[in-house]
Amino acid sequence: MAQMGRPRGFDRDAAVKQAMHLFWERGYESTSLNDLKAGIGGGISSPSLYAAFGSKEGLFHEAVELYLATHGQVMECLWDASLSPREAIEQSLRRSARMQSERGHPRGCMIALGAMGACSPEHADTDKPVKAARERNEAGLLACVRRGIAQGDFPAELDAQATAMALYGFLLGMSTMARDGASRAMLEGAVSRMMDLLGPALK
Structure with a gap:
């Protein structure tokens, strides 16, 4: 047959x-x-x-x-050595804000939203690629903050770990805001405020 x-x-x-x-x-x-x-x-x-x-x-x-090869590429500027750490962080957040609020696909970030709807224990292996992508983004933010402190782009007294966690939490939170209908202008305004909280550029 x-x-x-x-x-x-x-x-x-x-x-x-x-x-x-x-x-x-x-x-x-x-x-x-x-x-x-x-x-x-x-x-x-x-x-x-x-x-x-x-x-x-x-x-x-x-x-x-x-997703990672297309929409997820918005975060790749975190590893662009031609950008200053501040530029890399701001570009990654702004590109993410634009992607998450544009038409043609679901709103929010597939990787970030996966953290809120994590698989049950019996499907833990299924979630590994998504978790790995989140961990990579968090590590990229931390590396940028540390590089910024070392290069004088950020204040020397800045707590790198806490700052990276705050940025990462903001990145995850944008997905919820986008899913709830926040416009691109609203998300980009929030990015501007987040960058202000890092303090003025020292260079």
Whole structure:
């Protein structure tokens, strides 16, 4: 007997993007298999979904990879050595604010929102790529603050760890504000105020 295959004209890249939007909007556990089957390619069967992606978890991991390679790139300026630490931090926050409030995809940040809808213990491994991305962003902010203190961009007495945690908490909080309808102007205004709290540029 012939096995049931994927629909004719199945676009795998488009399917991953559609799944990314579903997971971004609802979270991993709240996105059911039926949601995925209905939302991918105008409708896909369970055998076809498993044939293409292996499992719901496999599809989720591909969706996270796509997010990090596209929308998640807003944070990459934290590792841009051509920018001053202050510039790198401000650009990352402003780019994130714009991305989280723009049209064409769910509002907020898929990685930050994942912290609020973390997987249950039995699915802890599923959440590892999302957690790793959050930890990388937090480490990037800390590295920028430390570099800024060392280079005289920030006051020498600034507590690097506490400052990085405050910036990271603000970054996570923007996702909730964006999801609740905050406009780009509102988010960017909050970024300006956050940068003011770091003190004036010393260079």
